[in-house]
Amino acid sequence: MNQLGHNIPIAERAYRIRRNALRMGEVQGQGYIAQALGIADVLAVAYFHAMDYRPDQPEWEERDRFLLSIGHYAIALYAALIEAGILPEDELDTYGTDDSRLPMSGMAAYTPGMEITGGSLGHGLPIAIGMALALKHKKSASFVYTLFSDGELDEGSTWEAAMSAGSYALDNLIGIVDVNNMQADGPSRGVLNFEPLVPKFEAFGWHVQRVDGNDIAALVAAFDTARNTDIKKPRLVICDTKMAKGVPFLEARERNHFLRVEPEEWTQAFVALEAGKTS
Numbered sequence: 001m002n003q004l005g006h007n008i009p010i011a012e013r014a015y016r017i018r019r020n021a022l023r024m025g026e027v028q029g030q031g032y033i034a035q036a037l038g039i040a041d042v043l044a045v046a047y048f049h050a051m052d053y054r055p056d057q058p059e060w061e062e063r064d065r066f067l068l069s070i071g072h073y074a075i076a077l078y079a080a081l082i083e084a085g086i087l088p089e090d091e092l093d094t095y096g097t098d099d100s101r102l103p104m105s106g107m108a109a110y111t112p113g114m115e116i117t118g119g120s121l122g123h124g125l126p127i128a129i130g131m132a133l134a135l136k137h138k139k140s141a142s143f144v145y146t147l148f149s150d151g152e153l154d155e156g157s158t159w160e161a162a163m164s165a166g167s168y169a170l171d172n173l174i175g176i177v178d179v180n181n182m183q184a185d186g187p188s189r190g191v192l193n194f195e196p197l198v199p200k201f202e203a204f205g206w207h208v209q210r211v212d213g214n215d216i217a218a219l220v221a222a223f224d225t226a227r228n229t230d231i232k233k234p235r236l237v238i239c240d241t242k243m244a245k246g247v248p249f250l251e252a253r254e255r256n257h258f259l260r261v262e263p264e265e266w267t268q269a270f271v272a273l274e275a276g277k278t279s
């Protein structure tokens, strides 16, 4: 467990991650804002409870790796990296602009803390397996976390990787799936039914937990188990999340894969987020 932020509650971290994401969203007026709000609790637990890293040394050899498979979720990871002190807060305003280190799709070569270039769906888990194998070869104690989406469950490469991870018994690999039941084409379950997920991954040789991905206490317990369970299997934490969590008028939008927020709605969004924190 890392030593960061023990005096700041994880819920406060999650709130600040959401606020950072809204601030970046406001720069562009649109984007993958609902995903960032939905996954903020998971990122808060990953970065402020579970993972070991050094903010001033993003390439510290013994760090836990966090691989963002879904490049379009970059706004969410930047929001967490800023909160973690890996990226400076004053770069928020450059989000998605020319020459920014914060491009709209995650790029490893541009951004400290961005371990891989994601975006072409279905590659995070395969890359994570290579890293997990290499770390084992080096006798490293680091974990490899990889966040992928329910849309990526439609990719064959995800299932090839899932089978490989089970076969190699990669107990240093922690997969996180964001099941927000949304994809570019609409609700995930209407695109291609991937349920029942728990027995599927178990059959591929994984240790599997499924939690409410917006319940911080449940996430803390799940990540603790994923790290500490003494079983020679890759670990999966399936997180059921709510798109746009924390901003009710955005939660209510039906097609929220790519949100357009009108200029006059931003103040309302910040106020709603703040109100939810104190209610």
Ligand SMILES: Cc1ncc(C[n+]2csc(CCOP(=O)(O)OP(=O)(O)O)c2C)c(N)n1
Pocket (backbone or CB within 6 Å): 032, 035, 070, 072, 119, 120, 121, 122, 149, 150, 151, 152, 180, 182, 183, 184, 185, 256, 257
């Ligand atoms: C290989 C590949 N195919 C298609 C796309 C286009 N694409 C970008 S995001 C997306 C939706 C993927 O589902 P998910 O990540 O669950 O969407 P979200 O939860 O963000 O709405 C698609 C099809 C892509 N980036 N890569």
Ligand SMILES: [Mg+2]
Pocket (backbone or CB within 6 Å): 149, 150, 151, 178, 179, 180, 181, 182, 183, 188
């Ligand atoms: Mg999705």
